[in-house]
Amino acid sequence: MxxxxxxxxxxxxxxxxxxxxxxxxxxxxxxxxxVARHGDNRARRGGPLGxxxxxxxxxxxxxxxxxxxxxxxLVPVFSDSGYVRRVAFDIAIYMLLALGLNVVVGWGGLLDLxxxxxxxxxxxxxxxxxxxxYGVHLPSLVSIPLVVVIGAIVGFLVGxxxxxxxxxxxxxxxxxxxxxxxxxTTNGDDIFGHNVTGGADGILRLDPLNLFGHNxxxxxxxxxxxxxxxxxxxxxxVVVFVALRFVNLSRTGRAWRSLREDPLAAEVMGMPVNWxxxxxxxFGAAIAALSGTFVSALNASVFPLSFSFPLLITIYTMVILGxxxxxxxVVIGAIxxxxLLEVLRDPGNSRVLFYAVIVLGLLAAxxxxxxxxxxxxxxFVFGLVVHVVAGSIDHGWVNGSGGSGGQVADxxxxxxxxxxxxAGWISPVSYITLVVMALILTLLRGWVRLVVLVxxxxxxxxxxxxxxxxxxxxxxxxxxxxxxxxxxILRPSxxxxxxxxxxx
Amino acid sequence: MRFRDRLAIRVDTFIQLTLNGLTLGSVYxxxxxxxxxxxxxxxxxxFAHGDVFMVGTFIGFGALRLLGGxxxxxxxxxxxxxxxxxxxxxxxxxxxxxxxxxxYRPLRDAPRIAPLISALGVSFFIAYSMQLMFGADxxxxxxxxxxxxxxxxxxxxxxxVRVDLIRIITIGAAFVMMILLWLLVTRTRLGKAMxxxxxxxxxxxxxxxxxxxxxxxAFVLGSALAGAAGVLFALRIPTYATIGFLIGLKxxxxxxxxxxxxxxxxxxxxLVLGFAESYTQGYVSTRWSDLFVFLILILFLLFRxxxxxxxxxxxxx
Numbered sequence: 001m002x003x004x005x006x007x008x009x010x011x012x013x014x015x016x017x018x019x020x021x022x023x024x025x026x027x028x029x030x031x032x033x034x035v036a037r038h039g040d041n042r043a044r045r046g047g048p049l050g051x052x053x054x055x056x057x058x059x060x061x062x063x064x065x066x067x068x069x070x071x072x073x074l075v076p077v078f079s080d081s082g083y084v085r086r087v088a089f090d091i092a093i094y095m096l097l098a099l100g101l102n103v104v105v106g107w108g109g110l111l112d113l114x115x116x117x118x119x120x121x122x123x124x125x126x127x128x129x130x131x132x133x134y135g136v137h138l139p140s141l142v143s144i145p146l147v148v149v150i151g152a153i154v155g156f157l158v159g160x161x162x163x164x165x166x167x168x169x170x171x172x173x174x175x176x177x178x179x180x181x182x183x184x185t186t187n188g189d190d191i192f193g194h195n196v197t198g199g200a201d202g203i204l205r206l207d208p209l210n211l212f213g214h215n216x217x218x219x220x221x222x223x224x225x226x227x228x229x230x231x232x233x234x235x236x237x238v239v240v241f242v243a244l245r246f247v248n249l250s251r252t253g254r255a256w257r258s259l260r261e262d263p264l265a266a267e268v269m270g271m272p273v274n275w276x277x278x279x280x281x282x283f284g285a286a287i288a289a290l291s292g293t294f295v296s297a298l299n300a301s302v303f304p305l306s307f308s309f310p311l312l313i314t315i316y317t318m319v320i321l322g323x324x325x326x327x328x329x330v331v332i333g334a335i336x337x338x339x340l341l342e343v344l345r346d347p348g349n350s351r352v353l354f355y356a357v358i359v360l361g362l363l364a365a366x367x368x369x370x371x372x373x374x375x376x377x378x379x380f381v382f383g384l385v386v387h388v389v390a391g392s393i394d395h396g397w398v399n400g401s402g403g404s405g406g407q408v409a410d411x412x413x414x415x416x417x418x419x420x421x422x423a424g425w426i427s428p429v430s431y432i433t434l435v436v437m438a439l440i441l442t443l444l445r446g447w448v449r450l451v452v453l454v455x456x457x458x459x460x461x462x463x464x465x466x467x468x469x470x471x472x473x474x475x476x477x478x479x480x481x482x483x484x485x486x487x488x489i490l491r492p493s494x495x496x497x498x499x500x501x502x503x504x
Numbered sequence: 505m506r507f508r509d510r511l512a513i514r515v516d517t518f519i520q521l522t523l524n525g526l527t528l529g530s531v532y533x534x535x536x537x538x539x540x541x542x543x544x545x546x547x548x549x550x551f552a553h554g555d556v557f558m559v560g561t562f563i564g565f566g567a568l569r570l571l572g573g574x575x576x577x578x579x580x581x582x583x584x585x586x587x588x589x590x591x592x593x594x595x596x597x598x599x600x601x602x603x604x605x606x607x608y609r610p611l612r613d614a615p616r617i618a619p620l621i622s623a624l625g626v627s628f629f630i631a632y633s634m635q636l637m638f639g640a641d642x643x644x645x646x647x648x649x650x651x652x653x654x655x656x657x658x659x660x661x662x663x664x665v666r667v668d669l670i671r672i673i674t675i676g677a678a679f680v681m682m683i684l685l686w687l688l689v690t691r692t693r694l695g696k697a698m699x700x701x702x703x704x705x706x707x708x709x710x711x712x713x714x715x716x717x718x719x720x721x722a723f724v725l726g727s728a729l730a731g732a733a734g735v736l737f738a739l740r741i742p743t744y745a746t747i748g749f750l751i752g753l754k755x756x757x758x759x760x761x762x763x764x765x766x767x768x769x770x771x772x773x774x775l776v777l778g779f780a781e782s783y784t785q786g787y788v789s790t791r792w793s794d795l796f797v798f799l800i801l802i803l804f805l806l807f808r809x810x811x812x813x814x815x816x817x818x819x820x821x
Contacts, residue, residue: 111620161802168549169805171620172756179753180798187791309749313628320621428637435633439606467636474636477628484625488618489610 100287108280109260114174120307122292155285323497529778530678535755538726544765554752560734600727763814
């Protein structure tokens with residue numbers, strides 16, 4: 001019973017540290033003392049990493065936020081490429097969207113699958129309020145708050161029929177709402193003879209943002225992305241982040257968390273459960289609508305298909321990866337996934353990323369050990385042998401082009417089998433085999449697992465080079481799907497999410 | 505035009521739409537059954553079910569190709585259709601077991617939102633895996649070339665409305681499968697175990713029922729039905745890799761309308777949905793049928809959340 005003493009003494013130490021570092025002995029109002037102390041009872045990492053973690057924990061949240069926003073606004077200073085700036089803008093939009101979804105999923109504990117519909121509603125509302133479509137041209141300082149209110153109201157209405165129902169029904173109603181949004185926008189060019197949404201062609205030629213009487217042109221000369229839009233979104237991000245921070249610390253925020261942990265208990269304690277649910281719904285919808293305005297203003301157009309199921313899954317993956325419930329977490333998730341999706345667009349970059357992830361993943365799973373050396377060495381030799389054997393049977397099996405050049409590609413051309421003219425059955429067979437073997441791998445233990453790991457990794461490289469690099473679009477989504485499943489199973493709290501405290 | 509002629513056209517249109525609704529509804533009912541079976545036992549909304557259906561349509565397509573294509577199959581047409589359906593059922597059953605084992609079982613005791621999110625991931629993974637392997641284009645069974653169009657030309661008439669063989673096959677096969685499932689659930693030991701588990705999982709476990717086996721079996725049954733529904737559906741309508749989202753949504757709506765967890769309810773809900781869609785397409789507009797289905801769903805959730813044939817859920821604390 002080595003851990004027994006630790007368990008007895010640790011709470012005391014935790015309490016002492018809490019009192020010295022924060023100068024207060026009692027937890028904040030509304031926090032259970034035991035739960036409050038639980039945070040200090042976490043097992044800490046030893047060594048310099050643990051010390052670093054402790055130091056970083058003391059830095060207040062607003063310092064992190066300032067640091068982060070400063071760094072983000074320096075992006076245009078360091079890079080004058082329109083592409084990088086545009087990606088920065090997209091990621092900033094993702095951060096806003098993730099913050100909004102975090103309110104619903106992370107704090108409210110509700111599964112809102114119509115989230116991107118609210119994003120779309122924001123975009124469309126902005127389009128109708130500032131374009132020639134109806135000849136309405138409101139200044140942005142009027143139209144944006146109006147759109148946000150519209151988003152909140154629609155969110156409220158969509159949540160309304162589900163107020164009595166459990167999470168599953170809410171999920172299906174919201175998912176159907178998303179489908180309905182797509183139906184309405186796609187067919188909205190003929191509603192009783194009126195062209196409301198422009199149908200599949202969308203609405204074009206929207207006004208740019210207009211702040212204090214000045215138009216912000218979408219591109220600053222030569223069609224290059226206007227950096228002002230990045231700053232506008234970052235400003236909105238700061239406002240939303242801080243506002244949500246305070247909401248979360250308020251009575252409402254506490255009520256949301258209790259609702260998430262146990263709706264029934266919350267109801268018994270006299271909390272207005274339905275009202276709280278609808279509120280978190282509205283908050284999320286309003287933030288999504290807000291993000292929609294910026295995007296449609298920058299693109300100067302809206303189309304129905306920009307707001308479909310894949311985008312929903314993308315934002316969900318961001319929130320889950322970062323850690324539902326943690327504001328900083330979902331922002332990090334948005335940055336990571338946004339960057340990942342961008343990197344995967346380019347075959348050269350995504351190849352490097354793929355092998356880096358495999359090597360780093362092995363390093364993380366096996367540490368610097370004999371097993372790591374065995375797996376990596378085995379993989380290297382296995383690949384060379386397969387390559388030589390395949391090449392000696394038929395040279396056409398190995399002389400396929402490996403896409404763009406570079407050292408990684410050159411090495412891979414000698415290691416992975418890339419047929420010059422792969423037969424049609426190769427891609428389904430190799431892909432299905434890879435999936436099945438990867439699943440079987442999760443059931444194996446010990447040395448068998450390591451032995452099977454080598455051919456699976458080689459097969460993964462084969463599939464990557466031959467199938468996935470040629471189809472970046474499904475590949476991105478497959479990666480998101482796998483990420484979602486494995487995160488839910490292995491680490492449901494994500495990178496920075498709160499671990500649930502079970503009180504029995 | 506004389507009144508009698510106009511009336512005759514009205515009646516014909518109605519019969520035609522009813523027939524459409526019945527065909528569509530029987531496919532929805534098969535899908536709804538899969539949702540109901542799993543929901544009844546696990547209380548899990550299996551988002552990936554629509555994609556299992558989609559995989560069924562693709563397996564049917566693959567089997568059709570392997571057997572020589574629709575214009576020159578190596579086996580008689582009836583055997584071709586049977587083999588396609590069986591292949592889809594078998595393949596989907598395997599897929600369903602895999603999904604349960606690797607995506608849902610590890611999360612069985614997690615908070616309720618966790619398996620739902622995992623299910624979203626599974627749905628996404630399956631849809632885009634199929635797109636990666638087989639492309640995003642439409643896969644058409646081209647049933648019309650089977651046996652020189654016999655599936656469309658044979659059949660009988662109601663008034664002047666043609667009931668073609670392919671509809672008879674779709675509706676007949678769906679109803680046969682539902683009856684078989686009904687017998688399985690009400691008359692066999694395994695069915696009894698399923699009912700017991702859906703009633704109270706813990707108590708059933710204490711009575712010596714192997715819960716894992718029952719759950720796997722529910723997935724096998726549900727997914728096989730989805731596979732069959734896939735082939736029956738794709739006989740008439742071309743399929744594609746991301747079709748599962750919409751069809752799954754409709755199937756689940758049918759399950760909710762009928763009363764989730766109930767087998768006759770799934771049938772009733774599927775038919776209600778099929779008719780609603782067919783009549784709105786015929787009498788109102790083809791574009792807005794989704795809107796009407798959504799309104800029906802909302803009305804049910806507001807006024808009869810337990811569905812047509814479901815029992816009101818009492819929450820135990």
